[in-house]
Amino acid sequence: MMLLLLTVTGFSSLRLSSSTPVTHVARYAASPRSVTMQHGGKGFGGGEATRDPPPTVYDPSDPKGKQQAIHKAESFAEYLAKRGGFSDSHKSGVCEPRSAAVSKVAPATAPASGSPYAELADAYFADIRRELALLMDNPSWDDGSLAPVLIRLAWHSSGTYDKASGTGGSNGAGMRFDAEASDCENAGLHTARAFLEPVKRKFPGISYSDLWVLAAYVGIEHTGGPSIAFRPGRVDWEGEHELLAGGWCNPMPRGGHGRLPGAEKYVAYDSADAAGRPSGWQKLCGHIRDEVFYRMGFGDREIVALLCGGHVYGRCHRGSSGYAGAWVEHPTRFSNEYATDMLEDEWRLVGHEDTWLDDMGAAELRPAAGNRQYVNKCPLGTGGDDANQMMLLSDMALAWDPDFRVHLEAFAADEAMLAREFGAAFKKLTELGCEGVLQPEVAAGGLAAAR
Numbered sequence: 402m403m404l405l406l407l408t409v410t411g412f413s414s415l416r417l418s419s420s421t422p423v424t425h426v427a428r429y430a431a432s433p434r435s436v437t438m439q440h441g442g443k444g445f446g447g448g449e450a451t452r453d454p455p456p457t458v459y460d461p462s463d464p465k466g467k468q469q470a471i472h473k474a475e476s477f478a479e480y481l482a483k484r485g486g487f488s489d490s491h492k493s494g495v496c497e498p499r500s501a502a503v504s505k506v507a508p509a510t511a512p513a514s515g516s517p518y519a520e521l522a523d524a525y526f527a528d529i530r531r532e533l534a535l536l537m538d539n540p541s542w543d544d545g546s547l548a549p550v551l552i553r554l555a556w557h558s559s560g561t562y563d564k565a566s567g568t569g570g571s572n573g574a575g576m577r578f579d580a581e582a583s584d585c586e587n588a589g590l591h592t593a594r595a596f597l598e599p600v601k602r603k604f605p606g607i608s609y610s611d612l613w614v615l616a617a618y619v620g621i622e623h624t625g626g627p628s629i630a631f632r633p634g635r636v637d638w639e640g641e642h643e644l645l646a647g648g649w650c651n652p653m654p655r656g657g658h659g660r661l662p663g664a665e666k667y668v669a670y671d672s673a674d675a676a677g678r679p680s681g682w683q684k685l686c687g688h689i690r691d692e693v694f695y696r697m698g699f700g701d702r703e704i705v706a707l708l709c710g711g712h713v714y715g716r717c718h719r720g721s722s723g724y725a726g727a728w729v730e731h732p733t734r735f736s737n738e739y740a741t742d743m744l745e746d747e748w749r750l751v752g753h754e755d756t757w758l759d760d761m762g763a764a765e766l767r768p769a770a771g772n773r774q775y776v777n778k779c780p781l782g783t784g785g786d787d788a789n790q791m792m793l794l795s796d797m798a799l800a801w802d803p804d805f806r807v808h809l810e811a812f813a814a815d816e817a818m819l820a821r822e823f824g825a826a827f828k829k830l831t832e833l834g835c836e837g838v839l840q841p842e843v844a845a846g847g848l849a850a851a852r
């Protein structure tokens with residue numbers, strides 16, 4: 402087979418020796434750390450073809466047994482019962498809201514001040530917080546915590562907001578319906594929703610849209626992140642027709658609605674610039690800014706705060722997104738490790754063809770065919786002793802783009818500042834589009850007791 406070798410030395414010289422377009426290797430130094438790019442030559446990423454496998458099919462190539470865990474999610478109530486059940490005060494039956502006047506579901510219209518939903522006592526939300534904290538540690542799931550997948554559920558339910566039209570956002574819990582759930586970017590989130598079903602059954606007074614957001618807040622706080630004051634009041638759509646009435650979310654069996662970000666969108670990989678960034682990276686930055694976060698009303702600093710706080714949690718799953726592995730060594734506790742590792746480690750672009758990852762005990766970092774991501778490994782052994790970690794192209798954009806990078810560096814230097822700004826940005830994200838329905842903040846409480 403012919404070999405195409407692309408070498409970029411520093412920022413000026415470019416040497417191309419070519420024999421075949423099958424394998425590309427680009428090495429380069431990107432100030433201030435060095436970043437190396439290597440990948441096989443298949444397609445241009447995106448991974449559509451690998452998305453949305455039937456959720457109950459066991460994937461033997463998934464080293465984390467994700468698909469098995471999905472089975473476990475279905476018997477989650479059983480799991481809870483085995484480990485001692487719900488919080489003591491709710492060992493059996495449904496926990497009605499403590500106000501006798503409260504209906505079982507949030508009202509379909511925006512509640513006026515003093516409406517039944519507004520009368521849900523603070524203690525009711527404290528009980529729900531306790532319940533959520535009790536289920537957060539789950540040894541059968543991924544790295545032992547549900548916090549990451551619940552945080553992603555709240556982010557994806559909120560991240561559809563469009564400021565110009567006022568549509569989308571967490572209000573309505575549209576992801577219960579196929580038109581929104583079937584967005585390929587939402588693959589895997591049915592498990593998060595399933596985990597919360599027993600809580601919803603126990604506490605029917607809270608809407609799904611509130612519950613998804615509250616679960617993320619509890620997950621963040623439970624894992625050492627900032628405490629976020631919760632404002633209830635989101636109202637669930639009664640049927641898919643209410644979601645469709647917004648006009649942005651039309652049924653589509655495959656593909657996305659374009660409102661949630663794609664990790665490799667517009668990246669071409671046919672060449673790299675002097676700093677080693679694959680062609681199209683600026684367009685990816687444009688996607689992150691204009692098509693996603695600016696559309697919602699965020700600025701650059703908030704974008705970086707959201708990503709530093711969001712991707713310190715959890716992992717990518719080959720069976721859901723096609724990407725694979727965790728961003729950080731400790732993916733179940735809040736820190737600024739994502740920011741520091743991004744800046745300090747060496748990152749190399751890989752594709753599914755990079756089987757050398759398996760040989761060095763990093764098979765979990767090999768993405769599905771068609772997807773590309775960065776890893777902290779190199780075929781000659783560098784990074785072999787480090788925990789297996791990855792970055793998406795959209796993560797790398799924060800280090801590549803000078804206007805993002807300045808904030809990344811600030812958060813890498815100051816974890817407390819990240820906690821504050823991530824908490825504020827996540828609260829803003831989860832309240833977008835909820836004007837007119839949100840009630841005053843409920844009193845904090847319920848978490849400390851459950852720890």
Ligand code: HEM
Nearest residue numbers: 549550553556662664707711714715716717718721722795
């Ligand atoms: C450019 C923006 C973003 C892109 C392209 C992106 C992409 C992704 C992808 C591809 C995954 C893997 C999903 C899977 O395979 O299960 C993921 C996971 C995750 N994302 Fe993001 N994301 C973005 C922004 C955010 C934000 C703003 C947050 C929260 C503040 C967030 C929180 C998470 C979490 C917690 C996970 C792990 C879920 C789990 O462990 O199951 N992401 N993201």
